[in-house]
Amino acid sequence: MAKPTTRDRLVGATAELFRVSGYHATSVKAIVERAEAPFGSMYHHFPGGKEELGAAAITTSGLAYGDLIDLFFGDDVTDLVEATNAFFAGAAWTLTESDYADACPIATVALEVASTNEDLRRATSTVFDDWITRASARFVQHGIAPDQAPRLARGLIMLLEGAFLLCRAGRTTEPMADAQAVAVAEVSRLLA
Amino acid sequence: MAKPTTRDRLVGATAELFRVSGYHATSVKAIVERAEAPFGSMYHHFPGGKEELGAAAITTSGLAYGDLIDLFFGDDVTDLVEATNAFFAGAAWTLTESDYADACPIATVALEVASTNEDLRRATSTVFDDWITRASARFVQHGIAPDQAPRLARGLIMLLEGAFLLCRAGRTTEPMADAQAVAVAEVSRLLA
Numbered sequence: 001m002a003k004p005t006t007r008d009r010l011v012g013a014t015a016e017l018f019r020v021s022g023y024h025a026t027s028v029k030a031i032v033e034r035a036e037a038p039f040g041s042m043y044h045h046f047p048g049g050k051e052e053l054g055a056a057a058i059t060t061s062g063l064a065y066g067d068l069i070d071l072f073f074g075d076d077v078t079d080l081v082e083a084t085n086a087f088f089a090g091a092a093w094t095l096t097e098s099d100y101a102d103a104c105p106i107a108t109v110a111l112e113v114a115s116t117n118e119d120l121r122r123a124t125s126t127v128f129d130d131w132i133t134r135a136s137a138r139f140v141q142h143g144i145a146p147d148q149a150p151r152l153a154r155g156l157i158m159l160l161e162g163a164f165l166l167c168r169a170g171r172t173t174e175p176m177a178d179a180q181a182v183a184v185a186e187v188s189r190l191l192a
Numbered sequence: 193m194a195k196p197t198t199r200d201r202l203v204g205a206t207a208e209l210f211r212v213s214g215y216h217a218t219s220v221k222a223i224v225e226r227a228e229a230p231f232g233s234m235y236h237h238f239p240g241g242k243e244e245l246g247a248a249a250i251t252t253s254g255l256a257y258g259d260l261i262d263l264f265f266g267d268d269v270t271d272l273v274e275a276t277n278a279f280f281a282g283a284a285w286t287l288t289e290s291d292y293a294d295a296c297p298i299a300t301v302a303l304e305v306a307s308t309n310e311d312l313r314r315a316t317s318t319v320f321d322d323w324i325t326r327a328s329a330r331f332v333q334h335g336i337a338p339d340q341a342p343r344l345a346r347g348l349i350m351l352l353e354g355a356f357l358l359c360r361a362g363r364t365t366e367p368m369a370d371a372q373a374v375a376v377a378e379v380s381r382l383l384a
Contacts, residue, residue, distance in 0.1 A: 022304045024216030101307045107357055108303040112214045114360035115293045125361045154358065154367050155374040161357050162350025165299055168306035169317045175346050182347040185381060186374050 007045045009035040014053050015061035020101050022108035023054060023120070054109070055123045061105040062127030066134055073138035080142040084156070084187050088180035091160060092173040100171050103164035131157055148190050156183050199237045201227040206245050207253035212293050214300035215246060215312070246301070247315045253297035254319030258326055265330035272334040276348070276379050280372035283352060284365040292363050295356035323349055340382050348375050 004012065013034035017026040028050055032039050046053040072087040073080075094102050110124035135153035140146050159179040166175035196204065205226035209218040220242055224231050238245040264279040265272075286294050302316035327345035332338050351371040358367035 021308045022214070022216065024214065025304060025308065099307075108300075110357060110361045111300040111303060112217060115291075116213050116217065121361060121363075125363075128358055128361055151370045151373060154370045155351075158351055158354025158358060158367060158371050159347075159374075160354070162352070162354040165302060165353050166320055166346065166350060169302045169313060169320055171313075171317075175350060178343045178346045179350050181343060182351075182374065182378050186377060189377060189381075 006037050006041050010037055010042055010045060010053060011056050011060050014057035015105055018057055018109050019105045023112045054120055058106050058109060058123040058127060063130060065105050066131045069131060069134045077142055080187055081184055084183050088176055088183060092176040095167050095173055100168050103168055104161055107161055144190050152190055155186055159183050198229050198233050202229055202234060202237060202245060203248050203252050206249035207297055210249055210301050211297045215304045246312055250298050250301060250315040250319060255322060257297050258323045261323060261326045269334055273376055273379055276375050277372060280368055280375060284368040287359050287365055292360045295360055296353055299353055336382050344382055347378055351375050
C-alpha cells in the first residue's frame with residue numbers, strides 16, 4: 001500500500017479528532033500536530049482552511065464507515081436477524097474497546113453544524129444518504145420488501161446513533177443492547 | 193409568574209445556544225448578550241465560568257424537556273400507541289416550525305463532551321437517566337410490563353435522538369416518520 005500523502009494524513013487526523021470531540025473543539029494546530037504535517041501544508045492542500053478540510057474529513061470518514069454496512073450485511077449473510085445482532089454487538093464492542101470514544105465519525109459534527117454551516121451540513125447529509133442507500137440495497141438482497149427497505153435502513157441507523165449517544169453519555173453499553181433488541185424485532189417483523 | 197432573575201436568564205440563554213450549535217461554539221460573550229446580562233454577572237453567579245454555567249444549562253433544560261414525557265404520556269392517555277404517534281408527530285412539528293433548529297437540548301453537547309469533560313458528561317447522563325425513569329413509569333402506567341418498560345423507554349429515546357440527527361442533517365422530517373413507525377411497532381409488540 002502506498003504511503004499516505006500529507007493530504008491523506010491531514011484528512012485522517014481531522015476525522016479522528018472530529019470523532020472524539022467534534023468540529024469546534026478541533027483546532028488547526030491539533031490537526032497538523034496529529035498529522036505530523038507542516039502548518040503551511042494545511043492551507044496548501046485546503047485553501048478553504050478548516051472548513052474545507054472538515055468537509056473532506058466528513059466525506060472520507062463517513063464513506064469509509066459505510067463500508068461496515070457492506071461488511072456486516074454482505075453477500076455471505078444467510079440470516080438477516082443474525083447479521084443485525086452482529087452489527088450492534090460489533091458497535092458495542094468498539095465502544096468498550098475504545099473507552100467510549102470510537103462511535104459515529106460524523107454525528108457530533110452533524111449536530112454542531114446543522115443550523116450554522118450549510119456546506120458542512122450538506123456533507124453530513126450526503127454521508128447519511130449513502131449509508132441508507134447501501135443498507136437498503138443489502139436489506140432487499142436479504143429478503144426485505146423493496147418498499148420497506150429504506151425505512152428499515154433509517155430505523156437501524158437511528159437506533160445506532162441514538163445508542164451511541166446514550167452509551168457515550170452513560171459510559172455503558174446497555175442502551176446498545178436495547179437498540180439491538182428493537183432492531184431485531186423490526187427486522188423479524190418485516191421478514192415475516 | 194416572577195420575573196426571571198439574571199441567573200435564570202444566563203441559564204436560559206446558554207441552553208438556547210447549546211441547542212442550536214453546541215458547547216464549544218457558544219461563547220461567554222454570546223451568552224451574556226443573549227441574556228442581556230452584564231459580563232461580570234456571569235462570573236458572579238457561576239464562579240466556575242462557562243463549564244459551571246454549562247452544567248446548569250444542561251440540567252435545567254434537560255429536566256424541562258423531560259416534562260414533555262409527562263405531557264405526552266400523562267394520566268389522561270388511554271391508548272399508548274396513539275400517545276406514541278402524538279409524541280413523534282410533535283417532535284416533527286417542532287423541527288419544521290423552528291427551521292430544524294429546535295431538537296434535543298442536550299444531544300449536541302453530550303456528544304461534544306462525552307470523551308473530554310467528565311463533569312459535563314455526568315450532567316448529560318443524569319438527564320438521560322431522568323427521561324428513561326419518567327418514561328418507564330408512564331409506560332408501566334399505560335400497560336407495559338415493568339421488566340420491559342426501561343428497555344422501551346430507551347428504545348423510544350434513541351429513535352427520537354437518531355431521528356433528530358438525521359432530520360437536522362437532511363432538513364427533512366421523513367426520518368422522524370420512520371422512527372415513529374418503528375416506535376409504534378415496538379409499543380404494539382410489547383402491549384400484545
